[in-house]
Amino acid sequence: MAKRKRQKKSRRSKQHWKEAFQFELLGLTMLAISVIAMARLGLVGKTLVFIARFFFGEWYMLLFVALFILSFYIIWKRAWPSFTHRILLGLYIIVSALLLLSHETLFDLLSRRGQFDPSIIRTTWELFWNEVRGESANNDLGGGMVGAFFFAASYQLFDKLGTKWICFFLFIIGAVFITGKSLSETVGKVVIIIASFLKEQWLAFVADIKQWGGKKQGRKRQKTRTPQPDKQHDSTEEEPIIQEGETLSPPPIISDFTAARSNEIEQEREQENAEDIEEEASGPLAFSEMENIDYQLPPLELLHLPKQSNQAKDHANIYANARKLEKTFQSFGVKAKVTQVHLGPAVTKYEVYPDVGVKVSKIVSLSDDLALALAAKDIRIEAPIPGKSAIGIEVPNEEIATVSLREVLEAIDHYKHEAKLLIPLGRDISGEVVAAELNKMPHLLIAGATGSGKSVCINGIIVSLLMRTKPHEVKLMMIDPKMVELSVYNGIPHLLAPVVTNPKKASQALKKVVQEMERRYELFSHTGTRNIEGYNEYVQRHNQESEGKQPLLPYIVVIIDELADLMMVASSDVEDSITRLAQMARAAGIHLIIATQRPSVDVITGVIKANIPSRIAFSVSSQTDSRTILDMGG
Numbered sequence: 001m002a003k004r005k006r007q008k009k010s011r012r013s014k015q016h017w018k019e020a021f022q023f024e025l026l027g028l029t030m031l032a033i034s035v036i037a038m039a040r041l042g043l044v045g046k047t048l049v050f051i052a053r054f055f056f057g058e059w060y061m062l063l064f065v066a067l068f069i070l071s072f073y074i075i076w077k078r079a080w081p082s083f084t085h086r087i088l089l090g091l092y093i094i095v096s097a098l099l100l101l102s103h104e105t106l107f108d109l110l111s112r113r114g115q116f117d118p119s120i121i122r123t124t125w126e127l128f129w130n131e132v133r134g135e136s137a138n139n140d141l142g143g144g145m146v147g148a149f150f151f152a153a154s155y156q157l158f159d160k161l162g163t164k165w166i167c168f169f170l171f172i173i174g175a176v177f178i179t180g181k182s183l184s185e186t187v188g189k190v191v192i193i194i195a196s197f198l199k200e201q202w203l204a205f206v207a208d209i210k211q212w213g214g215k216k217q218g219r220k221r222q223k224t225r226t227p228q229p230d231k232q233h234d235s236t237e238e239e240p241i242i243q244e245g246e247t248l249s250p251p252p253i254i255s256d257f258t259a260a261r262s263n264e265i266e267q268e269r270e271q272e273n274a275e276d277i278e279e280e281a282s283g284p285l286a287f288s289e290m291e292n293i294d295y296q297l298p299p300l301e302l303l304h305l306p307k308q309s310n311q312a313k314d315h316a317n318i319y320a321n322a323r324k325l326e327k328t329f330q331s332f333g334v335k336a337k338v339t340q341v342h343l344g345p346a347v348t349k350y351e352v353y354p355d356v357g358v359k360v361s362k363i364v365s366l367s368d369d370l371a372l373a374l375a376a377k378d379i380r381i382e383a384p385i386p387g388k389s390a391i392g393i394e395v396p397n398e399e400i401a402t403v404s405l406r407e408v409l410e411a412i413d414h415y416k417h418e419a420k421l422l423i424p425l426g427r428d429i430s431g432e433v434v435a436a437e438l439n440k441m442p443h444l445l446i447a448g449a450t451g452s453g454k455s456v457c458i459n460g461i462i463v464s465l466l467m468r469t470k471p472h473e474v475k476l477m478m479i480d481p482k483m484v485e486l487s488v489y490n491g492i493p494h495l496l497a498p499v500v501t502n503p504k505k506a507s508q509a510l511k512k513v514v515q516e517m518e519r520r521y522e523l524f525s526h527t528g529t530r531n532i533e534g535y536n537e538y539v540q541r542h543n544q545e546s547e548g549k550q551p552l553l554p555y556i557v558v559i560i561d562e563l564a565d566l567m568m569v570a571s572s573d574v575e576d577s578i579t580r581l582a583q584m585a586r587a588a589g590i591h592l593i594i595a596t597q598r599p600s601v602d603v604i605t606g607v608i609k610a611n612i613p614s615r616i617a618f619s620v621s622s623q624t625d626s627r628t629i630l631d632m633g634g
Helices: 002-039 042-077 086-113 120-133 144-179 183-224 230-238 259-267 272-281 312-331 360-364 367-374 405-412 454-468 503-527 532-546 563-569 571-584 606-610 623-630
Strands: 336-343 347-354 380-382 391-396 422-427 433-437 444-447 474-479 555-560 590-596 614-617
Touching: 002 042, 042 086, 042 120, 042 144, 086 120, 086 144, 120 144, 312 336, 312 347, 312 367, 347 360, 360 391, 405 422, 405 433, 405 454, 422 454, 444 454, 444 623, 454 474, 454 555, 454 590, 474 503, 503 532, 503 555, 503 563, 503 571, 503 590, 563 571, 563 590, 571 590, 571 606, 614 623
Parallel strands: 444 590, 444 614, 474 555, 555 590
Antiparallel strands: 336 347, 347 391, 380 391, 422 433
């Protein structure tokens, strides 16, 4: 037995050695033939060249190059390659197109000389033998006999012009085979690259034209400017950009608007701790600043993408829950059908279309029975859905999909890029991005139970403002009685002052914002404008006319976290300031974001609540709290 195994192993090794030797010998032979032919060594080399030119014409060298590469492949791999590979098929098509195009060019040249013969194959044969006999030293054979066969068929079917188009399409098909990419994808990328290049060149050209025009206007103004005395020149520089009447001429920028309150603050000092707070609050705050050209918005790559959540269970339960709803309606004698289902990140919405004659109140009264049938924690019935003749039944998902701030910012970055106060709120039931413009709200109330996500929402709003706006466009005033939620933002250039954590200091900060609001309204009245947008347009026109560099008024966003705690310590001062800001600050570009657990009367008065129409409600403990926040059950 052992001898037989040894004999089998020796036979296998000998057979393997023979196969390897055969491949290496064949590869070396092909390598020698290709080298001799490419170098035209002796009679053998010339004969090989004549044979190759007979078949491939002027492209005969491609045959020897392919033979040269194939020899190395066989020696190295000791096996034959796959001649039907996708890349090789593309090369075959391109070589065929080259042979066909070369032969078409050859016969076009012959027809111009008057030597054109309708028999393409016979003419090619005669040209080849003329070269072999030496009757013509430099004879053009086009694509050889292979090209002659292709051109003979193409000329009879498509004529000369059609043959050129056939070659063009063959080149494209070969390129698609070689690259492995679709034609639309490749052409689309090329078009995008060309369009972006042309756009960059056009923008650079427009910028150069504007720069050249500005320099030309500056030279004209320097020529036409008349000399003035030094005193008069100094007085013109000190004049404000806003030309008012004789009695009042306020400047557009006030770095310190707390001078009027300094005496009042000194009189209110009662304790040593309070003295430090008042002195710190009376420092100057810059509500306007010049644009920093070097400032760049932070990239979205700084924010992390969430892990993809698996909602396979909710997908599988959709049809089963729809059937359960229909059976429950049928058991109570209600004729209704579930026609559409919207799977959202946290809630699945079933659209129920009742039959004619079915009362909506009858379906609403079945909320507890529907929750029991679906084994859901709680359901919400929207009767009817606005704009539809249907009733919406919202059921919480078993798997809640995480919606990250980065993906929402990426989605809203494509539209309304000029809206500086556009804040993302998340995704709705259908998965669409929900965003709102803070300047159109104009104030925002965020309420919900402890741990429901109020501070997370505020942080998301702040980060979206920092990612989309520059310091000269939006200023922030943050008040954080908890001392831990917003203190991380200390040091950012958007802040008017460090994050306020002391209630007494918070009341002074709000009074400063009220004074800034009054100052802005005075500016609006003297410039004939009605809001911050009109005033900024006025300043821009004035800067262009006088070549001045006066800053625009930025938006101011006042963020108050845990208002209830603030009202317990300094309710009177804080309430007056918030009431005035809620009533009047919209046109001045000042907006409030207030977060509290439950906006009851002792926390937010009716006047404040009436002036804050935009509200965000997180989970609460009862329907009463929901009505307090939203004026309806949520």
